[in-house]
Amino acid sequence: MSEHPLRRALPIVAGLFVAMVAVVIAAPFVGATSIRFSRVFSRSVPFANNLDGQIFFVARLPRALAAAFVGGALSAAGVVFQGLLRNPLATPYTLGVSAGAALGAMIAITFGSAWPTGGVASASLAGAGLAVIVVYALASARHAGLSTTVLLLAGVTLNAFFSALILFVQYLSNFAQVFRAMRWLMGDLDVAGYAPILAALPFVVVAFVAFAWLARPLNLLSLGADAAESRGVNVNRAQRLAFFSASLATGAAVSVGGPIGFVGIIVPHLVRMLVGADHRLVLPASTFFGAAFLVVCDVIARTLIAPMELPVGVITAIIGGPFFLWLLIRRK
Amino acid sequence: MTGEKRWRWSAIVFLTIVLLLLVLGRSSLLAFRLPGSQAPSSPASRLPNFQAPVPHRIVSLIPSVTEMLFAIGDGDDVVGVSSFDHYPPAVEGRTRVGGLLDPDFERILALRPDLVIVYGTQGALIDRLARAGVPMFNYEHAGLADITRTLRQIGDRVGRSAVAARLADDIERELGEIRTKTSTSAKPKTMIVFEREAGTLRGMFASGGIGFLHDILVVAGGTNVFADVPRQSLQVTAETVLARAPEAILEIRSGESWTPQRIASERDVWRALASVPAVRTGRIYLLTDEMISIPGPRVAEATLAVAKTLHPDLFK
Numbered sequence: 001m002s003e004h005p006l007r008r009a010l011p012i013v014a015g016l017f018v019a020m021v022a023v024v025i026a027a028p029f030v031g032a033t034s035i036r037f038s039r040v041f042s043r044s045v046p047f048a049n050n051l052d053g054q055i056f057f058v059a060r061l062p063r064a065l066a067a068a069f070v071g072g073a074l075s076a077a078g079v080v081f082q083g084l085l086r087n088p089l090a091t092p093y094t095l096g097v098s099a100g101a102a103l104g105a106m107i108a109i110t111f112g113s114a115w116p117t118g119g120v121a122s123a124s125l126a127g128a129g130l131a132v133i134v135v136y137a138l139a140s141a142r143h144a145g146l147s148t149t150v151l152l153l154a155g156v157t158l159n160a161f162f163s164a165l166i167l168f169v170q171y172l173s174n175f176a177q178v179f180r181a182m183r184w185l186m187g188d189l190d191v192a193g194y195a196p197i198l199a200a201l202p203f204v205v206v207a208f209v210a211f212a213w214l215a216r217p218l219n220l221l222s223l224g225a226d227a228a229e230s231r232g233v234n235v236n237r238a239q240r241l242a243f244f245s246a247s248l249a250t251g252a253a254v255s256v257g258g259p260i261g262f263v264g265i266i267v268p269h270l271v272r273m274l275v276g277a278d279h280r281l282v283l284p285a286s287t288f289f290g291a292a293f294l295v296v297c298d299v300i301a302r303t304l305i306a307p308m309e310l311p312v313g314v315i316t317a318i319i320g321g322p323f324f325l326w327l328l329i330r331r332k
Numbered sequence: 333m334t335g336e337k338r339w340r341w342s343a344i345v346f347l348t349i350v351l352l353l354l355v356l357g358r359s360s361l362l363a364f365r366l367p368g369s370q371a372p373s374s375p376a377s378r379l380p381n382f383q384a385p386v387p388h389r390i391v392s393l394i395p396s397v398t399e400m401l402f403a404i405g406d407g408d409d410v411v412g413v414s415s416f417d418h419y420p421p422a423v424e425g426r427t428r429v430g431g432l433l434d435p436d437f438e439r440i441l442a443l444r445p446d447l448v449i450v451y452g453t454q455g456a457l458i459d460r461l462a463r464a465g466v467p468m469f470n471y472e473h474a475g476l477a478d479i480t481r482t483l484r485q486i487g488d489r490v491g492r493s494a495v496a497a498r499l500a501d502d503i504e505r506e507l508g509e510i511r512t513k514t515s516t517s518a519k520p521k522t523m524i525v526f527e528r529e530a531g532t533l534r535g536m537f538a539s540g541g542i543g544f545l546h547d548i549l550v551v552a553g554g555t556n557v558f559a560d561v562p563r564q565s566l567q568v569t570a571e572t573v574l575a576r577a578p579e580a581i582l583e584i585r586s587g588e589s590w591t592p593q594r595i596a597s598e599r600d601v602w603r604a605l606a607s608v609p610a611v612r613t614g615r616i617y618l619l620t621d622e623m624i625s626i627p628g629p630r631v632a633e634a635t636l637a638v639a640k641t642l643h644p645d646l647f648k
Contacts, residue, residue, distance in 0.1 A: 033575040048606035051574060058604060059571035113530055113588045120529055171434060174416060174587055176527045180535050192533035192570040193604055308566045
């Protein structure tokens with residue numbers, strides 16, 4: 001071995017970071033209405049009258065940042081869930097977080113028309129939290145540690161259960177609410193301001209601090225729990241931390257953009273093809289790649305049939321669905 | 333297991349699933365039918381039959397048609413209404429039979445109706461009612477002209493042609509008067525928003541260039557900023573609002589509890605889009621009356637309310 005594999009892949013990670021930054025900066029200049037660079041930053045016109053500036057700073061930049069935020073968080077959470085469950089087909093939504101979030105959002109859309117600003121986002125975060133607590137309680141009830149098998153089964157069951165409750169809530173709503181609820185489920189990054197991102201940022205920061213610590217334990221866990229234990233990993237603690245931090249990142253991302261599908265599964269796999277399986281590389285690379293990927297998907301979503309727009313979840317699904325199936329067949 | 337064996341297995345599983353689906357699909361075609369009734373073979377068989385006897389037990393699944401029936405004096409014959417019916421107040425005493433997406437077939441049948449007013453998209457319900465031999469009146473929301481046409485049709489169907497025709501004429505005359513009155517004044521570029529997440533500019537839906545909301549706006553003396561979008565509704569983003577720069581924003585938000593404080597704070601939300609003319613001039617209006625979102629016999633009244641909002645000087 002002439003070179004350390006970690007060092008060989010570092011340029012790729014750095015390249016992905018540069019790509020992410022470039023995409024986030026470029027995306028606000030692309031759109032249905034053409035805006036000019038000079039007018040966006042013009043100081044001669046007051047901001048309230050500067051249409052180009054408003055489109056850039058009020059409409060498109062928050063969207064690009066939201067897409068990067070959600071894409072990065074979901075992709076990193078996907079990596080952690082796949083490592084935790086030791087299952088390449090795990091997604092950030094496998095353990096019921098998104099179904100819980102969706103239930104919360106549905107309740108807010110149906111009954112919370114008079115709730116204060118951010119009611120839907122807060123309710124979805126609360127729903128995600130509820131799902132996490134229930135799944136965790138079930139998975140640790142009859143085991144000393146966290147049983148990943150029970151975790152998986154409880155998550156899948158909870159997904160189905162919450163989906164049924166969602167149908168029940170929708171049964172009680174009117175047309176417009178059902179319509180909006182459906183639209184929420186497809187994912188929407190038109191945040192129209194920075195407040196939703198800033199509100200979710202602390203959760204994701206905490207989650208990423210945990211991810212940084214988890215990179216090494218996840219590497220060892222991929223050899224199996226016993227092997228990891230024998231090499232000094234506190235398996236129980238690592239699994240618990242992985243579960244809670246990845247759920248936190250997922251819940252925060254979903255509260256901003258809705259349950260956008262497939263990002264959290266296809267990005268980790270693509271990245272592993274590029275940099276290998278070492279979590280110290282896969283985690284940052286997935287974050288950057290996922291951020292850039294979702295920003296591009298959102299640009300497609302808002303320009304393809306302008307002035308109407310396609311749900312961004314539809315774009316990720318059209319790209320992600322076939323990829324997922326290919327992955328399933330290819331799996332050795 | 334070798335790779336080849338696994339492939340064979342997955343092929344067998346796949347074929348089994350396909351066969352199973354085919355069998356299930358066919359069996360639903362062979363479903364049980366009531367004697368003497370016919371399965372609907374073409375859309376034509378679903379159209380109302382004008383030679384049918386005058387109905388006296390009507391179930392209406394559409395609030396606007398319920399209103400029409402009451403308005404032409406046939407309210408006593410309405411025995412069942414949808415879960416969304418709230419007007420006139422007399423509907424509160426009628427049996428509820430579900431809504432657009434969840435009509436309760438058994439409850440409808442239990443009312444022994446001799447006419448059911450269905451919405452065009454309720455395919456499954458229409459099929460089942462046809463199989464049960466229940467007469468139907470099929471309706472779908474469209475433009476303003478369709479409202480008075482439907483009114484006349486339902487009048488013919490329930491044997492009250494003269495009353496219905498008179499009411500339809502009245503509505504058309506009132507609309508004509510509003511149109512004449514607003515015809516000479518400036519037509520503000522207006523965006524009609526009928527759904528939005530409270531306190532934010534997210535989840536906004538607006539009226540496109542077709543449908544009764546668009547038509548109401550035109551008669552009331554406005555120009556729809558989305559007149560070029562050939563749809564009844566579209567989702568709008570912050571960018572579209574900025575780019576289309578409406579001079580007036582009409583929010584039609586019924587079915588919620590509104591206080592003056594909430595109306596004021598919801599209007600303030602638009603301030604984020606400061607370059608939009610409607611925001612600068614403060615021409616943002618929240619109309620909370622339910623009648624505006626129901627394309628029924630109160631449509632002239634609703635149009636007048638919109639016209640008064642857009643042109644307060646014309647209607648003093």
